[in-house]
Amino acid sequence: EPEVTQTPSHQVTQMGQEVILRCVPISNHLYFYWYRQILGQKVEFLVSFYNNEISEKSEIFDDQFSVERPDGSNFTLKIRSTKLEDSAMYFCASMGDTSTYEQYFGPGTRLTVT
């Protein structure tokens, strides 16, 4: 069964450094998402991406964040200058079409900012 994959599974970085989290969505899917989950808290929407542009973003997704689909396969989330409060689990999701509204989630990348 096709699945969403994410790399790395765990990333440790120092405050102020740039990080790129990578996701490979399911191959024929058209809609892509990033969510984050701070330890012990709920899953929060960050951004949705369709047709090579951001379709919606939350208040969390400020200028420090960016997304890209560089090669038609990967979907990346970049944090330019990480802060301690960026430490969280980041989930990528993809959706095939709007007939099901069903998002498939990756296993997540745990980002630890020290």
Added chain:
Amino acid sequence: AQSVTQLGSHVSVSEGALVLLRCNYSSSVPPYLFWYVQYPNQGLQLLLKYTTGATLVKGINGFEAEFKKSETSFHLTKPSAHMSDAAEYFCAVTQMNTGGFKTIFGAGTRLFVKA
């Protein structure tokens, strides 16, 4: 604006007992409703969803949920709990806005199953 409220951050049941996890939502347009399960150190797995049609939906692992528009609820139930059901459960609502789709999650309910 959309919101999702899950009543009870922790629910504890005995094995074999009924599981009831509550979810209420607010949405300005007809919502698409989902329940996800998260096992420790894993991602989110879809349990079931409501988009249109029959308001009682069945999902995996014996779970079901009923969409009640008048009560703006989408409670999750399972007749008989199993030890393997112990996990975190998230209710979510997806809404189509002019900018695209946005999914909002509830705070989650951790289910404990006692032997």
